[in-house]
Every structure is written in structure tokens, then in C-alpha cells.
Amino acid sequence: MNIEPTLCRVEDALSILVGKWKPIILLYLLKNGTQRFSELKRSIPGVTQKVLTKQLRELEEEDIIERVVHPQVPPKVEYSITEYGMSLQPILEAMHEWGTKHTLHKQQKMNKESI
Amino acid sequence: MNIEPTLCRVEDALSILVGKWKPIILLYLLKNGTQRFSELKRSIPGVTQKVLTKQLRELEEEDIIERVVHPQVPPKVEYSITEYGMSLQPILEAMHEWGTKHTLHKQQKMNKESI
């Protein structure tokens, strides 16, 4: 791994993943496949329509997800992971695995501090 | 990988890694070992003293790095990765590897758009 500023490419992946709901959006689409906007909204409690829209647009802009508009009334818009987006899965899995251990670490730390 | 909100632990790792200079700090310490504050500052062009201090404190708070103060004049403070912090390396490597491919993808996209 080369850390010279011009050769360190960690930021690219990080900037795509950063966003309060982006990991959840990606994990949800990875697991459940194509989803309508309203399905995502329902599946992600707490997110507002405005913010969900924005995060989806940003992921689309990066070619991580695809947005398909079905021209009908009422509107139907479907989102899915692109093949390129699927390449992020190892990173998400690495973070998920780490997070699981982190939970234990946090608990141990709290126990230690409460002695 | 479980994406149910209470079981999805992607956010834990992400929140630790997020910060304009944190990945660079970690990669630098991972590669070069223990470093003084001034060495880090010199190695990371663009960061201000205030922000570098803050990001180091946050990483320390998470037990990712260790801060050792040598009580002497002039002051000497050394930072190093903890064993726990080293566990983040696979994530950083996964992101770095992805970023390398991402560079190619971006170039291809730009070429495509400029046709």
C-alpha cells in the first residue's frame, strides 16, 4: 500500500461511502435487489425524503447505483446496484466484520473504565 | 452480512475513518511507526495544527492511536498505532485497492463522455 499523497487512493472509496444513509442504502440494495423509492424510504426509518433523494442522486452520480424512471402515473422509480457498485461489497464487508469486533472492544473498554 | 439496523455494524468503522486527514494519519503511522507531532505535521501538507490535533485526539479517543507525552522542554509528544488500530488495516487496504481501480473507471467514464 503506497501512502504517498498522489498514490494513496483510500479517499476515493471513503468519499463515496460517506453519508449518513449511504451504507444502509447500499447494503439494502445489495441484499434485496431492485427497490422502489418508497420501499427504500420505508426500509430506512428516520431518513427524510429530501435527504434520501440526495444520497441516491450522489450514489447515482458515482455510477454506484442505477435509477430507472418508469413513465407512468403514479410515478415509479426503481433503484439498483450497478456491477461497479457491487465492487464496493468487500469494503462494506470488511467494515461490517470490524464493527462486530468493535462492539466487543467497546464493551470491554466500558467494563474496564467502570472498575 | 446482516443489514438490520441493530446488527449492521458498518457505521462503527466508517465513523472512525471519516475525517479529512484520518486515513492519511493512520496510513502514515502504519507505514512509518511512531511519529512526533511535528513529523506528522510536516508529512501531511495542508493540514493546520488545530485540525491535526483534533483528528489525533479523536483517533486516540477511539483507542486507534496512542499518545505519549514526554515531560521535557521543549515538549515531545509521540503518536503510534495501537494493536487495536492495526485491525483497521484490512479496511484501509480494501479501500486503497478499490480506489486504484476507481481511478481507471473514472478515466474510462470521462473518455466515454467526451466522445
Next chain:
DNA sequence: CAGTATCCTCTTCGATACTG
């Protein structure tokens, strides 16, 4: 040397209301 202290700007996110 290794920080604090202020002041500032920019972005992110949320609440709420409106629309084709």
C-alpha cells in the same frame, strides 16, 4: 515543540410544506 483560542465559511442533515 505542541499545542489553545477565536473567528469564519461551507456542507450536511433535518423539519416542513408544496407539486406534477
Next chain:
DNA sequence: CAGTATCGAAGAGGATACTG
């Protein structure tokens, strides 16, 4: 249904000056 538009709060990061 799938968005926009507007307003507001909070935090990240930067410029600059000061200090034990």
C-alpha cells in the same frame, strides 16, 4: 409516488494569533 423548495441548526475544517 417521487420528488422540490425553503429555512434552520450543527459540525467540520481553515486562517490566524497566541502560549507554557
